Amino acid sequence: MSKRYLPAAEMPAVRKKMLADTIDRLLFWLERSRQRRRLGRLSNHMLKDIGLTRADIEFEMLKRPWEG
Template identity: 50%
Template sequence: LARKAMSVLLSWGDRGRQRHALTELDEHLLRDIGLTRYQARIEALKPFWCR
């Protein structure tokens, strides 16, 4: 149970960092990954616990 909880917490932290990183990408990089600035912003606004 403790391992599962730790895994979930680590996943949440990773997800939060990745979403924040989306807000720092320039237009060229966003285009490369197939996202618009609007889509990146919407994704970044999601709570860390949501997939």
């Protein structure tokens, strides 16, 4: 017996919420990755202005998106 997949309009509310939460979490992780890459492109002088070192940024860039 094959599974029947329902269109979003017919999905139970709980499943819609779970799907929305999952998408939100993925988008959050994507944005976190982008921010880390942007930090990596800052000059040492700019990092100093915001109180960070190159080592701080290298450590941050090694983290996976889901690691805070």
